[in-house]
Amino acid sequence: MRAAILIPLFPLAGWVVNGLLGDRWGRRAVAWVACGTVVAAFAVSLAVLARLLALPPGARSAAVVLYEWIGTGSVRAPLGLLVDPLSVALALVVSGVGALIHIYSVGYMAGDEHIARYFAYLNLFMASMLWLVLAGNLVAMFIGWEGVGLCSYLLIAFWFTRPPAAAAGVKAFLVTRLGDVGFLLGIFLAFAVFGTTDFTAMARAAGSRLPLGGPAATALALLLFLGATGKSAQLPLYVWLPDAMEGPTPVSALIHAATMVTAGVYMIVRMHAVYLRAPLALDVVAIVGAATAIFAAAAALAEPDLKRVLAYSTISQLGYMFLGVGVGAWSDGIFHLTSHAFFKALLFLAAGAVMHALGGETDMRRMGGLAGRLPATAGAFAVGALALAGIWPFAGFFSKEAILSDAFRAGRVWLWAVALAAAGLTALYIARAFALVFVLPPGEGSAGPAGCREGDAPRAAGHRGLAPGAEVADPPPVMRWPMGALALLTLLGGALGWSAARPGVLARWLGPLLAPGALRSSEGTHGSEAALAAAGLAVAVAGIVLVWLVYVRRALRVRSQAVQTVLAHRFYVEDFYAAAVVAPVRAVARWAGGFDRAVIDGAVVGLARAIGGGGAVLRRLQSGYLRHYAALALVGVLALLAYWMWR
């Protein structure tokens, strides 16, 4: 199992090599190194999977300790891996999707002069993410946790000469770091409670150290969840993710859809033993998840920017995952994570192909009717969109239905209803996006204000937007093949979770590891399962039909100006943050700067001035006249004499 260390080490080596030497090599060498290391990581993951499969289900867990990393006093944190079904499953998803996106990037970034830097960052991200999922304790996990945040920052701000990109990178880093404060405090609390942060040790001791529903368990679970809301862009810390679309599209696909943002879900599943001791915290997770799901889906409705639609969609789908783990459906959360990784990566890659063809345009109002000119791209997007909408037989259908039925069967009917409504909205916004981009004639969505445009680098077509008669074509094979592979995975991915008799393959694979959710009150019958699935499917189809009626047939016009405005401002959350958080902090900082000068330094300078003033008074005594000094000396002598004589 020690070979598992190679999984993050390969991309790390790619980062070092490309980071130090990439600028001197040719672009091909850079691309080969970058893709090769990730493919190698995927291959090692497969090998490790094979090794695990050879073991009996109960023994498929191995800790690999590299060396003692931090060890002083009562704080011990080795640098170690935990190789078990969960981490290997995640490693496979991450390295697999990552490898596809690396290959896609070769084509997408072909025109960029900083390709070495790009691939170095991307490799560093892969190393961090793989380390995150493989780490054996919370502190080691935090390396990956922050590492992916760093790479996210670096890649969002990849085109750093563009102020919006630079600002978005900083925003992403700061907002997630705010969540990481919770994560850090959670680590501290874990040390206080367990004396260690080793996952297996904590899972074993959770029952004895954490009273059910006690403050320690609830605090620990909520603090860690705060970290997850930052990294996984949940309410209220989701605000950075839409802005993160300033980065190159493959980055959005890999980091801000498929892998990094799911770290929070993974972490909760990893710490599920603790969450089981804190029902209140689990409820919070489920409620935040459901609220995020519907909120972000609604926010995606009025968004004119294709990538930002997908970003809100990601937030919404992550909400589903948190809803899943919040009702104790650990393996279904991971299932949706996996299928989402497939179809959302596919959607982003297809969107990237559109942008690639249109010279970086992302505003859907400037697109239209592209289905005929980009048939392969349109097909890929359609597959992803149908999966996202939850249409049978795509992966998204199975995973979403699993979560919906989990919520229903856990007795959280309200959450189920909210999630179902969100599913309808999901179908609505993705169908709208598909219609605007591929179906409707160009210029349909009234040319809005400019400014929805990705970085200047991928300039394949050399012009911007959809100019009449311009040469618009499907992307080169190096980009088409990864899209095809992901489409295939999206088609087949449902098999991971759905089988004739639940639990599915993934659930059985993870089964020995994950204690069943305590909140699953009753196993539903097969009949109710089918009814639930039918309800979900009906809502999705209704959403698509509604789009068809409104946008294509123009049979319906349900437009309320107020709703439009609220949606266009995404419920004013960002404005609220700007007014309630950013502005006050800025004001306090400025005030503190002035305070430091005026009051604290002023006190010191004032003291100096007072001494100087006293000196100015006393210097009058120094008349410079000899006799005055002599007289003063005489007075002093007289005083001394008097003292001696009368003492």
Added chain:
Amino acid sequence: MEAVLFGITAVLALAGGVGVVAARQPVHSALALLLVLLSLAVDYLLLAAQFIAALQVIVYAGAIVVLFVFIIMLLHTRSGEGPRAGAGLPRAGAGVLCGLFGLALLALAAGVRETAPPPAPGFGTIQDVGRALFGRYLLPFEAASALLLIGMVGAVALGKRLRPAGDPSPGRPQAPPAGGPARAR
């Protein structure tokens, strides 16, 4: 005999002291100072300090007063006092201070044991003082010689400053306003 001698010298010394302080011309002060010094030399003899008495005559009366007189002659008429600048101390105040101080000293003096037995033979002779100087006080004695050397060098240095290079005139009776104070600093 001793009492008479002391009475005479005391009166002379006091008169000289008043003369030093009260004389209008510096040269009169110098002569009065000479009178004080010589009177005190006699007192030293009365107090069995032959060597000091000799030194008093040689160094003080012989060297120091001569130096004063020399400088007074050098500075000629301007060695006196100018018109009052107004910066002075009120004379009454100075008088009161000095009076108080003098009374305090006298009170202290009155409290001292009155007499002592005749000193050992040879007390205060040049051999006696010399033995102390080259014995117990050898280090201060050598330091004093160094001090004398430093004084000499200092005087020479101060004297040289009077004639900076490139300035042919030995002195500057009418000091230019710009250069003068700066140089004095």
Added chain:
Amino acid sequence: MSVPAPYYLGLSAVLFTLGMAGVLVRRSALIVFMSVELMLNAVNLTLVTFARLRGAVDGQVLVFFVLVVAAVEVVIGLAIIVDIFRSRDTVDVDDVDLLRG
């Protein structure tokens, strides 16, 4: 010693006070200087008196050192007075306030 020590000390006290009055009242640097010499001599007289009173020669040794210091002081002091006179054309101490703060 037929004259009691307090007489010598009294003479010394009066001389010292006179010298001090000179320092305080007179404005001619030369006379101030001579007043200082007067005070030094008063001190010397005290030292010699006490040496006689105690029968120890140390007081006289100290007088020797006072003499040395006085000689040096006069040399330097007079040089400074001459210097000031050369630059300011006066020896009135009230015209010299270089020590003013």
Added chain:
Amino acid sequence: MPGILTALVAVPLIGAAGVALLPAGRVRAVRAVGLVTTLAALALAAWVWARFAPGTSGLEFEERAAWVPAVGIAYHLGLDGLSVSLVALTAFLFPLALAAAAGQVRDRVKAFVVTALLLEAGLLGTFMAQDLVLFYVFWEAMLVPMYFLIALWGGAGRAGAAIKFFLYTMAGSILMLVAIVAVYLGSAAGGGAPTFDLPSLLREPLGVAPGVQAVLFAAFAVAFAIKMPVWPLHTWLPDAYAEAPPVVTVLLASLMAKAGAYGLLRFCLPLFPEASRAFGPLLSALAVVGILYGGAVAWAQGDMRRLLAYGSMSHMGFILLGIFAFDVPAVQGSLIQMVNHGVSTGALFLLAGYLLERTGRARTDAYGGVAATAPALAAAALIVVLSSLALPGTNGFIGEFLILVGTFQARPAAAVPATLGTVAAAAYLLAFVGRVFHGPLRDDLRALPDLRAREYAVLVPLILVIFWVGLYPQPLLVRSEATVTAVLRRVAAAHGPAPRAAPAVGSRAGGGERTP
């Protein structure tokens, strides 16, 4: 017999004398001799550091010679876990600073090198002295060269900044001198001879009343707090850091500030355990205020050196917080953070110096897009910034993590707001990166040269240390663990129960079974 520690102090002094004998015009020779001297000191310090036996709490390489036996003053040098890494850090940073100075200090080079070497001797002595008077002598010996380094080679406002720095630190030193004498007098209470010798002083409790102990503690603590600096005694810092030449700022921030923190650990805690416990909450509160306040003010600064200065102060708050948590991991974190802060903040100021050297611009808004024209400079800055904002894998994380985890056990109320300080650090440091390196490339910066070979030579060792400590901090931690435990046992023994050690679940190394 003079031993290796004496040699360590003597080498810079001899080097200074050697440089002083060279003709001032031979700038290259002067620089070479200075560099060779500091490298020789580095070699000695590295040898000492490598030979230092971990696991012992006592002094090693001890040297003792009577100095003023009449009043119990001795020339007593020694190293223990508190000082060994700081000595190594000092010796490590001086060659780098002198190498960097070659590009920044161009006039009076000879005087500069001599002064810097004197400063090195003072610093090394400060970290090694085991006698209160000897410590005080070195402490002041370090102040004077620093004054001249600021006052002679600084920027436009150097005179005011230098005087402010000098008076501030002098005020603290005087208080400490009085307290040293009081400690000396108090040490005779047990009936023995009074002494200034620190190990002897620690053998039995100080014979002073609790109230007096509090006053003495305060006198020492104020002296050290000014040097660190601790809020609100910090206002000399922005002026001094901004006006000193960049390399001198490196020495100020990296080493001089550590002398203050080191003094707290070396003297305040062991000598006055009761008072330390009594003042602990107050100092922890000041530390938290310093962390957040420094971060906020840094964010509002337009001058990059002032930004970094307040940031440095904010980071020193973490060190203070850790010291007064009285918890082994926290104090260990503080010690390692001293080294980290020395490396990271030093590197930040060096980079600021490189930027200033190239453009002469101090304000961050006078830059923009530098990463486009100087990618290596930007990459180095990014690494150093990340280390400074405590990214895991870099050295800064180890220190801040240990400090916070230890503080969380001891003082949760202080740990929570302090953890927010990590966000503040990210805010102002990324703002710095964003304003200087990102954004559109300004036209007047298009010709900005990237790192030169000499600058690589200075930065690469620093970056290597950043990653080394970040990934394998154990060599530092094991060297100080025994000493820190001993000091804290002393503090804990003052009264109250011993510090609680959370029992670990599972095996020590982390529970899971190892697989081959």
